[in-house]
Amino acid sequence: MSEFSTILATSLASITPLDRAAMEQARQRQQQLTKPAGSLGRLEEIAIRIAGMQQTPVPRINHKAVIVMAGDHGVTREGVSAYPAAVTPQMVLNFLQGGAAINALARQANVQMIIVDVGVAAELSHPGLLSRKVAYGTANMAQGPAMTPEQMMQALLVGIETAHATIAQGADLLAIGEMGIGNTTAASAIAAALLQLPVSELTGYGTGIDEEQRQHKVRVIEQALAVNQPDPLNPLEVLRCVGGLEIAGLVGVLIGAVEHRVPVVIDGFISTAAALVASTLHPTIREYLFAGHASVERGHRLILERLELRPLLQLDMRLGEGTGAVLAMQIVEAAVCTHSEMATFAEAGVSDRPEHA
Ligand SMILES: O=C(O)c1ccc[n+]([C@@H]2O[C@H](COP(=O)([O-])O)[C@@H](O)[C@H]2O)c1
Ligand SMILES: Cc1cc2nc[nH]c2cc1C
16 A cells, blocks of 8 residues: 555656746747737647647657546446446447447547556456456445545556556557446546535436436435545545546546646546546646546536636537547647648748738
């Protein structure tokens, strides 16, 4: 346990802010590119932030990867999802066979997929699977803590190590995604605890429950928070009591990526809850994140607002798996391509002043 805490502490201590000098140089480059000032809108801000991460005025993206963490949830026994928990391992196999939405989108966008079993409640074995199972699902948070301190620490470490290994293989833009029946319940509970907002405002329909079932889900989350009483100022305690193994894994990925100054595109409601935990733990992490899309899951907007992240896409999606993040990676890549490939006014011999300036 103490060995795990040391690794976590070392990673957190290695995180440093964006390089403001590189960002200023990138901002000046933007002003010299052959386009009216500001005309690439938010693409300009994206490229400037990545310049701050890569510490160069001319950043590049060469290798995109999405890390998908899978885990199960004891709280599914309370009837909080529209689908049975058995769908988690079934969908993980679907990922491994290439048949899920995330596979199609990752192929289209040329994004490497890393699929991690950090806590699926079934035996899974496949050559393409990263088997790092910490437990066969979490305990039921409505009755006590979802994880033991050791389980949470191990899951965080799985994430940190997966990020490090993926970056060591060359990835310079990461996305995160997840698979876990019941995990919108965990994400809502985390968000309610950390944002100190009413559970109902942060609890949605997940995979497709009806309004009556949503009210029940709200009561289950309220019970979980009452039973566990996690300290809202302690993000790791909140994560341990009402989170999930795959969510802890994603928190680890964010820490491990930011430690190496690699930008991460986050996905929907669950991965944004992981970003909330990570950013509460270390506020600098937020500077390295891009919000891929606005999920229709109730409360997603509230978490993004707290993180001061503006979603890149709004496509009314609520799938998870990293789908919205992988779509948005193409926008992030486009921002870097325009920034780094365009000619300057001087290079192209184009007049660089508005007529009456
Ligand atoms: O990404 C989102 O915003 C999102 C919103 C609703 C559901 N999901 C996915 O659906 C599963 C969780 O839904 P539920 O209803 O079982 O809690 C999980 O596998 C998520 O990937 C994902
Ligand atoms: C089929 C299915 C696919 C998913 N992908 C992410 N969450 C999911 C939930 C279900 C039910």
